[in-house]
Amino acid sequence: MxxxxxxxxxxxxxxxxxxxxxxxxxxxxxxxxxxxxxxxxxxxxxxxxxxxxxxxxxxxxxxxxxxxxxxxxxxxxxxxxxxxxxxxxxxxxxxxSRVYAPAAVRQRLCGYAEPGEHEVWSDPPRYDALDTFIDGILQIPVLPRAQRRPEPEMVYYQPTPARIVLDMVDRLALSAQDVVYDLGSGLGRVVNIVALVSEAKSIGVEFEPAYAAQAECCARELGLARAHFINADAREVSYGDGTVFFLYTPFKGIILQRVVELLCDEAAKRRIRVCTYGPGTLDMVQQEWLVSVDADEPSVDHVAIFESR
Ligand SMILES: C[S@@+](CC[C@H](N)C(=O)[O-])C[C@H]1O[C@@H](n2cnc3c(N)ncnc32)[C@H](O)[C@@H]1O
Incomplete structure (x- = not known):
């Protein structure tokens, strides 16, 4: 050659x-x-x-x-x-040292997002300077070595771009009464961002112990008292306190079906909101107990927000 x-x-x-x-x-x-x-x-x-x-x-x-x-x-x-x-x-x-309130952190983060002309989901998604900033302040390291073998329907770790998480938080208008679950929380980016920029409690559920431990460590080191992590299979967690559930396409098939059943059970007791990003949105659109609250048709490119009927 x-x-x-x-x-x-x-x-x-x-x-x-x-x-x-x-x-x-x-x-x-x-x-x-x-x-x-x-x-x-x-x-x-x-x-x-x-x-x-x-x-x-x-x-x-x-x-x-x-x-x-x-x-x-x-x-x-x-x-x-x-x-x-x-x-x-x-x-x-x-x-x-608590210099900033969540709104001030949100304001600061605004300056680093680089919105593209059209937001398009891709694999991997587009990351920008805001992601560098978030990884820097959360000190998200290279992916730790996995300790458990995932099942075939479990999706590998890939973080949601930070601008996408901020857009979701803004649209949800979270309050101190909200409890936001990230199902398949990886290294804890979504949960820790929610804790940084809102008054809500946020809980990550992650199958892989090394990821959950890393996420927890990051939250504790930054003093994010409202962020918590559970190392478990999302099918085996009880969601009695959840008001918002975020899924960045963490699993498919039977696993997704079971988790959707659990959320549907919660929705029978109180109104909940379900947010999705990526291809998993297409599965959620088919759930008759959920209704989209977005002005636009739900798509894989943005966070889609659904409310239980
Ligand atoms: C696409 S990543 C999303 C990561 C995170 N939500 C974020 O946006 O930064 C999917 C994550 O779900 C986790 N996962 C897959 N199946 C799971 C299950 N059944 N229970 C809990 N976590 C699971 C994977 O280990 C991986 O970290």
Whole structure:
């Protein structure tokens, strides 16, 4: 296979991109997260990946120069990452010392979401600077090693984009009387975001012990007293206190059917709301005991909100 050789003009162009980022003072302002994330993406996708590709076809002399350029890009990338880290540490301290009320946290998060022209669900979904911020302040690590073997109808972990969670919280207008369950809560993003930006109690139910433990640890370290996690199969939990149930397509088939039955039983006792995101929305649309409260037709692309009849 013949690899592409680097053209001197491209070398200069790659170097110019790195230097432009290094010299952009605004990127060092700690709160300028969106621009910093955009610059990190350029370094990652347009510079470092390109250099790695060009290295395959380079001769000895070119390799030396390209490797030096790659090191320069990586340094720049790391430096921006360190500024992010400082920002997250400071904001975490402010959260733990209760500097902000939920509404103020919500306001701050607003600034980092990057709404696309049309929200479209994909696998994986689109994540943006808000997700980097959320992962930074919640200190969500790389996925811990799973301890239990999932059943075939259980869906693997994939977090709901934070802007989607915020949109749901805004539309639900949660109060201190609400108890929000995230069924299949993974590393606890939804539950912990709900606890950060609302007065509601939030409870995650997660099958995988390592994920549930990580989520719990994150909530305790941030002092999110209203966030709780249960390590259990969602079919085996009693939902007597729940007012809102969120499902980002966590399971399918018989498991979903059983959990829907449990929610339907709860709905027979009091009014509940069920929120879905992703392909699982199509299953919920068919439930006759639920009615959509959205102005638009429920779709996989946004959180669909249903109310029990
Ligand atoms: C698509 S992820 C959603 C994660 C989380 N809700 C979020 O948005 O960040 C699905 C999660 O459901 C969990 N899960 C699958 N089947 C489950 C079950 N029967 N009971 C509890 N959790 C389950 C998986 O382990 C995985 O973490």
């Amino acid at each position: 013949a690899y592409e050789r680097i053209h001197p003009a491209e070398y200069a162009e790659l170097q110019a991109q790195i230097v432009a980022i290094e010299h952009e003072q605004s990127l060092t302002e700690v709160t300028n997260l969106v621009a910093r994330e955009a610059a990190r993406t350029v370094l990652d996708l347009r510079v470092i990946h390109r250099i790695e590709y060009l290295l395959r076809g380079a001769d000895k002399g070119e390799k030396k120069r390209l490797r030096a350029l790659k090191r320069q890009a990586l340094r720049s990338h790391d430096r921006l990452g360190q500024i992010n880290e400082q920002f997250f540490v400071t904001y975490r301290q402010q959260i733990t």
